[in-house]
Amino acid sequence: MSDTGETINSDFSMKVGKREVEAYRARKRIRKALEAGETPNASDVRKASQGQPIDPGDVYIAPEITDITVGWMMDQKTVANQMTPSIQVAKQKGSYPVFSKSFFFRDEMEERGDAQPAAEGTMGLTFQNYAAPVYAWRLPLGAQARANATPLELDTAGAELCGNKSLLKRELLWFNKYFKTGVWTTQLTLKNSGGGGTAGTDLSFADANALPIKQIKKQLDAQSALVGGLYRCNKAVWSRDVWTAFCEHPNVISRINAGQTPGGPAEATQAMVAAWLGLDQIIIADAIQTTSAKGVAEASATYARVATAGQILFAYVPPAPSKFRPSAMYSFDWVPPGSLVGGYGTAVASYYIQERKAQMYEVEMATDFEVVSADCGVLLSSCLA
Numbered sequence: 026m027s028d029t030g031e032t033i034n035s036d037f038s039m040k041v042g043k044r045e046v047e048a049y050r051a052r053k054r055i056r057k058a059l060e061a062g063e064t065p066n067a068s069d070v071r072k073a074s075q076g077q078p079i080d081p082g083d084v085y086i087a088p089e090i091t092d093i094t095v096g097w098m099m100d101q102k103t104v105a106n107q108m109t110p111s112i113q114v115a116k117q118k119g120s121y122p123v124f125s126k127s128f129f130f131r132d133e134m135e136e137r138g139d140a141q142p143a144a145e146g147t148m149g150l151t152f153q154n155y156a157a158p159v160y161a162w163r164l165p166l167g168a169q170a171r172a173n174a175t176p177l178e179l180d181t182a183g184a185e186l187c188g189n190k191s192l193l194k195r196e197l198l199w200f201n202k203y204f205k206t207g208v209w210t211t212q213l214t215l216k217n218s219g220g221g222g223t224a225g226t227d228l229s230f231a232d233a234n235a236l237p238i239k240q241i242k243k244q245l246d247a248q249s250a251l252v253g254g255l256y257r258c259n260k261a262v263w264s265r266d267v268w269t270a271f272c273e274h275p276n277v278i279s280r281i282n283a284g285q286t287p288g289g290p291a292e293a294t295q296a297m298v299a300a301w302l303g304l305d306q307i308i309i310a311d312a313i314q315t316t317s318a319k320g321v322a323e324a325s326a327t328y329a330r331v332a333t334a335g336q337i338l339f340a341y342v343p344p345a346p347s348k349f350r351p352s353a354m355y356s357f358d359w360v361p362p363g364s365l366v367g368g369y370g371t372a373v374a375s376y377y378i379q380e381r382k383a384q385m386y387e388v389e390m391a392t393d394f395e396v397v398s399a400d401c402g403v404l405l406s407s408c409l410a
Contacts, residue, residue, distance in 0.1 A: 125149025
């Protein structure tokens, strides 16, 4: 009789090995703890990874593995996670109320006569829907791979690779949703001098006569006028090529030289430019993705930046989701109550498939990026036309 209450035949124990039996017992205890809503013992989690599971139906989510992934994700300075406040939702699909902006800024109070009723109005209210699709990916690690590495190394590698897949997916979803024309109320396509571009208005930053700071402020002022100045853009995402060209533009360098400390470098920094533009943060989009097909030799693999070149997105986003406060964007991350799903609707699971003799590491994520208020964003495109 084992410490988990089940009978284990001694011949069977000898056949599968002491290590596997200990792993089996550890998984029993882990399952029992999870069913009771308790955190499994760390020692059991380690033992569970040291042998191949005996029970093919023994599927569990290891809290230590999920914690590693969540911690790793939070340390990554991805655009999606820095720009978009996350709302954890209990249901995969739902709706949220949106009050009409015009009702907040309409002057409807009138002088009241003696014994007369107050001026009366209405309130505009609509509902916007969200739906968080479930994305998933898994990595099989066979017995041969596990025999050539310590199980804990493989656990960590499997979890971190799963975390990387979820980070990349969020980044792609974010840029495909927000970093494009046709989304934001205020948008401007820059032009070169031959195409009608005008310095101080819409001239390409590739032109030495452009006035990049003035041109950007003009668009931010236009956006501010749409929201009464209350929710002026406070963050920005620049494609790497635009940031490099901006920093090297003669009119930007001359501004730095005019106020630099003697002997200091004439180099624009993100903090410096953010201060010029009245922003809290500037983020440079550097994420890349593999563009070559699966199966291509590693030496021949190709890559491309996730962000569309030649663009800048400015947005107002609050520090955290808040009622009666607009935001350019929110991510609705499905986190069912009582589940082991971590931040951003992501969970990593480890389980064994008997017929493949493989330990599986699987990541699942349910998220939906939504444009909440188009008036809270500004997009500049073709900045280097």
